[in-house]
Amino acid sequence: MTSLILRTVARVSLHLTLLFSVFLLVSGHNAPGGGFIAGLVAAAALVLQALAFGVEHARRMVPVDETALAALGLLLAAGTGVAALVLGQPFLTSGLLHLDLPFWPEVKISSAFFFDLGVYLVVVGMVLQVIFGLREA
Amino acid sequence: MELVLALVIGVLFGTGTFLMLRRNLIRVVLGLGLLSHGANLMLMAGAGVPRGRAPILGAGAGAVVDPLPQALVLTAIVIGFGVTAFLLVLAYRHIATFGDVDVLGTPMDPAPARVQARAAADGERTVAGRAASRPAGAPGGGGDFR
Amino acid sequence: MSSPLVFLPVLLPLLGGIVLWLARRSLGVGRWGSLALAAVTLGVEVALLGLVRARGVQVMFAGGWVPPFGITLVVDLTSAIMLVVSGIVGLCVLGHAVQTLDPDRERHGFYALYQFLFMGINGAFVTGDIFNLFVFFEVMLIASYALVSLGSEPGQLRGGVHYLVTNLVSSTLFVAAVGTLYGLAGTLNLADLAVKVARAPDPAVFTIPAAVFIVVFGVKSALFPLYFWLPASYPAAPLPVTAVFAGMLTKVGVYAVLRVFSLVFTHDPGYLHAALLVVAGFTMLLGVLGAVGYDNWKRILSVHIVSQVGYMIMGIGFLSVAGLAAAIFFIVHQILVKTALFLIAGLAERATGAYDLGEMGGLAGRYPVMASLFMVAGLSLAGVPPLSGFFGKFLLIRAGLAQGEVAVVAVAIVVSFFTLYSMMKIWRYAFWGEEKPAGLRPVPAALYLPAAALVAFSVVLGLGGEALLVLSQQAAAQLLDGTAYVMAVLGAR
Numbered sequence: 001m002t003s004l005i006l007r008t009v010a011r012v013s014l015h016l017t018l019l020f021s022v023f024l025l026v027s028g029h030n031a032p033g034g035g036f037i038a039g040l041v042a043a044a045a046l047v048l049q050a051l052a053f054g055v056e057h058a059r060r061m062v063p064v065d066e067t068a069l070a071a072l073g074l075l076l077a078a079g080t081g082v083a084a085l086v087l088g089q090p091f092l093t094s095g096l097l098h099l100d101l102p103f104w105p106e107v108k109i110s111s112a113f114f115f116d117l118g119v120y121l122v123v124v125g126m127v128l129q130v131i132f133g134l135r136e137a
Numbered sequence: 138m139e140l141v142l143a144l145v146i147g148v149l150f151g152t153g154t155f156l157m158l159r160r161n162l163i164r165v166v167l168g169l170g171l172l173s174h175g176a177n178l179m180l181m182a183g184a185g186v187p188r189g190r191a192p193i194l195g196a197g198a199g200a201v202v203d204p205l206p207q208a209l210v211l212t213a214i215v216i217g218f219g220v221t222a223f224l225l226v227l228a229y230r231h232i233a234t235f236g237d238v239d240v241l242g243t244p245m246d247p248a249p250a251r252v253q254a255r256a257a258a259d260g261e262r263t264v265a266g267r268a269a270s271r272p273a274g275a276p277g278g279g280g281d282f283r
Numbered sequence: 284m285s286s287p288l289v290f291l292p293v294l295l296p297l298l299g300g301i302v303l304w305l306a307r308r309s310l311g312v313g314r315w316g317s318l319a320l321a322a323v324t325l326g327v328e329v330a331l332l333g334l335v336r337a338r339g340v341q342v343m344f345a346g347g348w349v350p351p352f353g354i355t356l357v358v359d360l361t362s363a364i365m366l367v368v369s370g371i372v373g374l375c376v377l378g379h380a381v382q383t384l385d386p387d388r389e390r391h392g393f394y395a396l397y398q399f400l401f402m403g404i405n406g407a408f409v410t411g412d413i414f415n416l417f418v419f420f421e422v423m424l425i426a427s428y429a430l431v432s433l434g435s436e437p438g439q440l441r442g443g444v445h446y447l448v449t450n451l452v453s454s455t456l457f458v459a460a461v462g463t464l465y466g467l468a469g470t471l472n473l474a475d476l477a478v479k480v481a482r483a484p485d486p487a488v489f490t491i492p493a494a495v496f497i498v499v500f501g502v503k504s505a506l507f508p509l510y511f512w513l514p515a516s517y518p519a520a521p522l523p524v525t526a527v528f529a530g531m532l533t534k535v536g537v538y539a540v541l542r543v544f545s546l547v548f549t550h551d552p553g554y555l556h557a558a559l560l561v562v563a564g565f566t567m568l569l570g571v572l573g574a575v576g577y578d579n580w581k582r583i584l585s586v587h588i589v590s591q592v593g594y595m596i597m598g599i600g601f602l603s604v605a606g607l608a609a610a611i612f613f614i615v616h617q618i619l620v621k622t623a624l625f626l627i628a629g630l631a632e633r634a635t636g637a638y639d640l641g642e643m644g645g646l647a648g649r650y651p652v653m654a655s656l657f658m659v660a661g662l663s664l665a666g667v668p669p670l671s672g673f674f675g676k677f678l679l680i681r682a683g684l685a686q687g688e689v690a691v692v693a694v695a696i697v698v699s700f701f702t703l704y705s706m707m708k709i710w711r712y713a714f715w716g717e718e719k720p721a722g723l724r725p726v727p728a729a730l731y732l733p734a735a736a737l738v739a740f741s742v743v744l745g746l747g748g749e750a751l752l753v754l755s756q757q758a759a760a761q762l763l764d765g766t767a768y769v770m771a772v773l774g775a776r
Binding site for chain 3 (some may be wrong): 157162180183184205206216227228230235240
């Protein structure tokens with residue numbers, strides 16, 4: 001599997017794929033995309049690294065414990081729901097924040113974004129956990 | 138379109154069931170995958186074949202597709218994905234422990250002699266079950282991921 | 284009545300489970316943290332029961348979406364009772380687990396998985412639509428798959444695979460049935476479904492998904508002829524895991540039958556509920572006969588779960604207030620007593636190092652407290668007055684006779700004798716006879732606490748069963764009528 005072609009492609013495509021996953025994540029609010037798909041794309045990028053350079057190499061690229069990543073993502077996703085509960089709204093009610101940043105007028109941040117971010121982390125963490133786990137099993 | 142879907146669902150359920158009746162655990166996993174695809178398609182088909190545009194406000198006029206079945210199927214796919222991953226890990230551990238993928242050995246059977254011997258050789262490894270605590274190249278150490 | 288309290292029995296285990304997972308290397312945090320969490324959850328559930336009794340059915344619409352759209356959580360009396368019982372079992376089994384589990388399992392995330400398990404269980408009790416019932420079932424099952432195979436001993440692996448594959452097939456059928464139902468009714472909200480099925484011009488079509496649901500829930504709750512996975516997988520897991528599975532998991536399946544076949548699919552009782560009665564009769568009989576052949580404490584009890592589930596399904600099959608009330612009473616009794624019996628098996632294992640009855644003997648002389656706990660719990664399981672099991676079975680039999688269902692009632696009575704026989708067998712071999720002196724170990728007093736608490740509940744439910752009886756009759760009336768449930772969910776329109 002570790003052919004020169006695969007390794008070259010893996011090296012070149014890593015950053016592009018990760019960037020694309022971020023694009024999918026942020027555009028997912030009202031266009032096709034979203035945390036789950038973005039997470040899968042990011043995880044696919046890392047799995048490709050694992051295929052090309054070995055699991056240990058891929059593991060070194062993720063500086064944090066992948067199970068902690070999944071747990072933090074779950075906490076973030078659940079936290080956005082709890083935030084609505086704290087503000088007196090039903091669980092998971094979505095909120096919208098308008099910001100006027102310098103050089104970037106009219107930024108809209110929805111609380112659903114943080115939910116998606118949580119899902120993103122969960123998916124990345126879980127896929128990596130499965131891949132690394134199968135290697136170690 | 139409904140007829141095609143019905144046929145596809147039937148084929149998926151049929152082949153899935155056939156694979157699940159094998160003794161080989163890997164085939165059982167594959168069969169389960171086919172079965173769950175069949176069930177997901179059935180959910181889509183049961184809710185009506187989608188004809189219309191995406192249900193986004195202000196994206197045009199005309200009939201829109203019911204988004205709920207898609208959300209349900211996506212959820213079911215995600216759950217199926219997680220469970221299949223777990224099942225594969227379990228199958229891997231099955232191979233590492235018993236040296237085969239035969240599901241027919243029932244839990245009531247005493248473990249085969251070679252399993253007991255291996256368990257004794259592995260000592261305290263039984264719970265942690267990690268490769269780290271196992272000498273390299275030991276039986277059941279698992280093939281290289283690549 | 285909309286109340287944020289409704290979601291807490293799901294949210295607390297979720298958040299707590301994440302924290303426990305992150306802190307899984309620390310045994311102190313795991314043990315004390317999970318115990319505190321279980322206690323708080325139980326407190327919330329008791330408060331919820333009080334709230335439902337005082338103010339009627341409580342609902343919560345996630346994200347503020349008005350039903351039938353969006354995710355609805357509903358707690359009526361039945362749900363609230365089940366939640367409280369799940370809280371009690373959760374706390375008691377955890378009290379046993381923190382004292383007996385090996386640190387390796389603890390460090391591999393037992394406490395986090397345990398909380399996720401209860402998130403799924405509680406979620407199944409509070410959900411107001413049938414798809415989220417599937418989702419919470421899966422949450423519960425995924426946590427249970429991991430718990431069953433945590434440790435990866437050879438027996439556990441085999442049992443785990445059986446358990447996993449069987450339940451996955453039933454989950455697949457669940458999705459298929461949900462798809463069919465959605466195609467027929469256009470909704471999955473239980474309250475909305477109840478209205479739609481009742482008003483359907485041709486309700487017979489709903490018999491198709493209903494029959495598939497019987498199969499699906501039949502696998503989950505180990506009904507005849509789909510119970511074969513249970514004796515294969517339950518005894519393989521470590522004792523606290525088996526205890527909580529025995530207490531709760533099959534009962535979640537029974538709860539699903541109870542909910543769906545008393546609220547939604549009541550259009551064709553001549554077929555569906557008659558089928559449930561037949562299944563119940565065979566489940567009772569074959570379950571108890573299966574237990575006769577075993578000489579292992581854990582296995583005997585595991586096979587008995589199947590038999591007891593039959594009683595509950597019988598009560599549901601009657602589809603009357605008396606039958607449903609008896610079923611609810613029996614479920615509560617059964618969850619508490621069955622869990623207690625497993626925990627007592629754990630005590631005996633601590634003393635003798637085995638679950639095989641052949642390796643025990645004479646425990647009554649050395650461990651009088653253990654013996655009396657088992658005596659009470661075993662007699663309660665068999666249905667001897669004045670313990671809770673007697674009233675549970677009595678109510679079921681009376682409800683059956685009132686409707687002239689003589690055959691299934693006769694089976695229920697015969698099965699009771701066999702149950703008593705199994706309990707006597709354990710008693711005879713484990714507690715009486717020659718003391719086997721080889722390595723009897725002392726059992727710490729604190730280990731008795733969880734089992735004693737559960738047995739005490741059984742005694743209280745027997746002697747003071749009036750309160751629970753009234754409560755379960757109210758719950759049954761609410762289930763069968765359905766108006767309060769539907770009004771609470773759809774009343775906003």
